[in-house]
Amino acid sequence: MKDVAVRVDHVSMKYKLMSGKVNSLKQVFINAMTRKITYEEFSALEDVSFEIQKGEVFGVVGLNGAGKSTLLKIVAGIIKPTSGAVERFGSLVPLIELGGGFNAELTGFENIYLNGMLLGYSKKFIKERTNEIIEFSELEKFIHTPLKNYSSGMKARLGFAIATLVKPEILIVDEVLSVGDYKFKEKSEAKMKSLMSSGTTVLFVSHSIEQMKSMCNRVLWLDQGRVKEIGPAVEVCEKYQSQ
Numbered sequence: 001m002k003d004v005a006v007r008v009d010h011v012s013m014k015y016k017l018m019s020g021k022v023n024s025l026k027q028v029f030i031n032a033m034t035r036k037i038t039y040e041e042f043s044a045l046e047d048v049s050f051e052i053q054k055g056e057v058f059g060v061v062g063l064n065g066a067g068k069s070t071l072l073k074i075v076a077g078i079i080k081p082t083s084g085a086v087e088r089f090g091s092l093v094p095l096i097e098l099g100g101g102f103n104a105e106l107t108g109f110e111n112i113y114l115n116g117m118l119l120g121y122s123k124k125f126i127k128e129r130t131n132e133i134i135e136f137s138e139l140e141k142f143i144h145t146p147l148k149n150y151s152s153g154m155k156a157r158l159g160f161a162i163a164t165l166v167k168p169e170i171l172i173v174d175e176v177l178s179v180g181d182y183k184f185k186e187k188s189e190a191k192m193k194s195l196m197s198s199g200t201t202v203l204f205v206s207h208s209i210e211q212m213k214s215m216c217n218r219v220l221w222l223d224q225g226r227v228k229e230i231g232p233a234v235e236v237c238e239k240y241q242s243q
């Protein structure tokens, strides 16, 4: 019997887009009050089905707007699909919009507690691991500086260090490796590889096709919200590149 980590079953996602002529916020307000707002539906995902096996590194490629982030957010349980179902077998950590739970007014140190607790870690656990987080993110000098003075790469480093503190069974990674500099990329890639070699299942989106080829077992190619191909990483990536 196959050992499934994630099952995506006939998932579709329709976003509502405001339609009709609206020139100002005032007009939106008036239309809302008079119930004149009409919506058009936009289909970001259409009948997407696939399974990821335990321990597999599964990539998703596709052009801008193909629906990759939408799919990852649905698998992570951050948004609900319009139809279809997702089953996850194991603890899951999403590395999506890293530091989404950060507060810009608080320092890096304070945000470690805030973000850690949002991820479900206990205060005691965070206290024990704070040095490890600071060391991995290389933010020793800035750890007592408010986050609003951090660069986006610095925030990503801190978010990555906190999120990967415990070994999840399923890791969802959306483009986070592209935010940092080359040093952070190498370090976070190494960390991901060590998680992968210890059996973590990974669902991964990156615009770097070379990274997809070298890190993934299988790849799903999304084209305007539909599955175009699913297969061995190198084979699918080469078809995608030669489209």
Ligand SMILES: Nc1ncnc2c1ncn2[C@@H]1O[C@H](COP(=O)(O)OP(=O)(O)OP(=O)(O)O)[C@@H](O)[C@H]1O
Pocket: 015, 016, 017, 042, 044, 062, 063, 064, 065, 066, 067, 068, 069, 070, 071
């Ligand atoms: N909250 C939303 N409301 C309306 N439309 C949305 C919303 N989020 C995404 N979309 C639309 O859904 C489509 C898919 O977006 P998504 O971000 O999933 O694509 P993507 O493949 O991740 O793109 P990229 O490579 O640019 O990151 C796009 O056309 C986008 O405009």
